[in-house]
Amino acid sequence: MEQALVVENLKKSYGKFEALHGISFEVAPGEIFALIGPNGAGKTTALRIVATILQPTSGTAHVYGMDVQKDAARIREIISYLPEEAGAYKNLTGLGYLSFMAELFASDSAVQREYVQRASDITGLGERLRDRIGTYSKGMTRKLLLSRAVMTCPKLAIIDEPTGGLDVVAAIDIRQLIRRTTAEGMAVLLSSHNMLEVEYLSDRVAIIDKGTIHDVGTPRGLKDKYGKANLEEVFVQVVKQ
Amino acid sequence: MRRFFVVLKKELKEMLTWHTLVPILLIMVIYSFLGRTINQEVKKQAAPQPVTVVDLDRSQTSQMLVDILTKVKFKVTTVTEGVVDDIVRKVAAEKGTAVLVIPQGLEAGIQAQHPQKVRTYTIMRNFSMMGIQGTFRFDAALSAMNEYIGDMYIKTAAPGLDPAIVRHAISAQSFLTVGATSAEANPQEIVGVVMQQTMIIPIVLFMVIIMAAQMIAASIAGEKENKTLETLLSTPVARGALVTAKMMASGIVALVSAAAYMVGMKSYMGSLIGSSSGTSGTTAQAIQKLGLVLNLRGYVLLGLSVFAGIMVALSIALILGAFAEDLKSVQIIIMPLMMVVMLPYLITMFIDINTTSPVLKWLIYAIPFSHPFLAAQFIFAHNLTMVIAGIVYQFALFFVLATVAARIFSTDRILTMKLNTARRGSDLGGWTLQREGIRFRIRRK
Known part of the structure; x- marks a missing residue:
């Protein structure tokens, strides 16, 4: 079966600073794959390259067989990207925002309505969707954006720090939301420095630090391999080696 | 699309x-x-301005001056007797704007070929440009009067001589040329x-x-x-x-x-x-x-x-x-x-x-x-x-x-180009243009 994402020897430099030193990994359709690592490890750079908004210095990334540089326009039709701590247009209402984003992806107004309806159901924001986004809490905005990211049923969703800066209750809601929506076959590439969150959410994880992937495996597999009780301890062990 | x-x-x-x-x-x-207010003010100025003429001379010449003032759009009220200071105070109290005092003996003085003076009182309530416009027309009226008196002298001294040749022997006829076309x-x-x-x-x-x-x-x-x-x-x-x-x-x-x-x-x-x-x-x-x-x-x-x-x-x-x-x-x-x-x-x-x-x-x-x-x-x-x-x-x-x-x-420049205005260190200030890690620093002294 064709892989949702194949990243091979990906490098990215900002001037003299090399943020990615040639990372490689694969994501299967329907799989939740997480890049875990501290701030500045290169997670966001990797996600932005896959989302076609940064160009790699060398190496390749293919989304369902399409190259992120040569076929960027076609890839954008089947992915969705949610940046870390992203905001939305504060003057628009929640519904207005969903409608605007849906119109960018939909082929006609019927499909657009279907997208908006799906996102409205997923957010659970109810009547608050008619209020201006400027009045939303951080958690509400994140739910809105996440439902926007999955409303088009993308083949690959790229989510940077899904619960960054959220309180415990909002974070749990968001994790459950991601789990629910991936049941339909959508592949997810996410990044997080919250190891416990990743352990709960992901099918497989890649441990990344200073632009290098140190190990890849399932959370259980990695814990068994290094004989540790949780991913946090695995991470410390891997990075120290 | x-x-x-x-x-x-x-x-x-x-x-x-x-x-x-x-x-x-x-x-x-x-x-x-602002425009409307200025327009109204301009219109107000264009309307006849009131002036009180204290004519202490009561002569043909003083009457002529009053006529000229009326012609240049002053609304003239003539007073022929009284103390000048009292009249000025009264006019000011009644929100008048100007007083012209023609002293006694004006006509006789002119006829004796002695230059004469009239006194003008401009009552100021505000110091805007509009506020003193009335005095400019006062000057115009006096000029007209002087010209008339001058003409009178020329005619008396040299009968048959056109006063215009004395006053304006040469005058300019202005033409403006734009490109190849000229017009007066x-x-x-x-x-x-x-x-x-x-x-x-x-x-x-x-x-x-x-x-x-x-x-x-x-x-x-x-x-x-x-x-x-x-x-x-x-x-x-x-x-x-x-x-x-x-x-x-x-x-x-x-x-x-x-x-x-x-x-x-x-x-x-x-x-x-x-x-x-x-x-x-x-x-x-x-x-x-x-x-x-x-x-x-x-x-x-x-x-x-x-x-x-x-x-x-x-x-x-x-x-x-x-x-x-x-x-x-x-x-x-x-x-x-x-x-x-x-x-x-x-x-x-x-x-x-x-x-x-x-x-x-x-x-x-x-x-x-x-x-x-x-x-x-x-x-x-x-x-x-x-x-x-x-x-x-x-x-x-x-x-x-x-x-x-x-x-x-x-390209990804839209995300990687930056203008960093933050001060770095206590003695360094200025702007840094940054793209993909390359910095150009403009020092602010």
């Missing part, structure tokens, strides 16, 4: 909020109000009328350019700060459509504001530039003959030049906006553009482009915003080649800049 309109609609929704509309409407209302006219009046037609253009253009540039730069900086730009860049909208939609939305908002400013400014400027004096018949004829009226071709060329100027400003602002990391840095980033827009406006107001040094001349031509300011002058001087060359240059520059802007948006 559909996605372009979706983004355009969103941009307009974002830009046309009460936050942007209220200041525009406020400026329009303030200027309209007062150059000052002509310049006044021409300015009336074109003065509003640079002011409105300046406002529109600054406003549109700020809008577009703020729109990009806002999207970067909010990280909505990253989301937008990962959607199927073509980068060119994104750039064009942003430019068009800013352009539309700028034009809406320009229209509002025009309405306000027209009333304001109209009241300032000789609306009270009007245009004399000779001047109107000269203007027609010299072709100093903007005809359809003139308006089209001027409009094209202004439009091209706005497009150049928008494309520069788009590029500058790409450097802005947040809304705070937009002001700093737009500053150089504001300077460049202001420069030709100031230079062309004080310098004659035809006679200035070649270096300065070409420097002015190189600034794309000089051309809308110069276009009207060139059109009136029948120098259409310069107008068209200016428009071609502006559009060429716009296409280059728009290509650069589109290129920035189509």
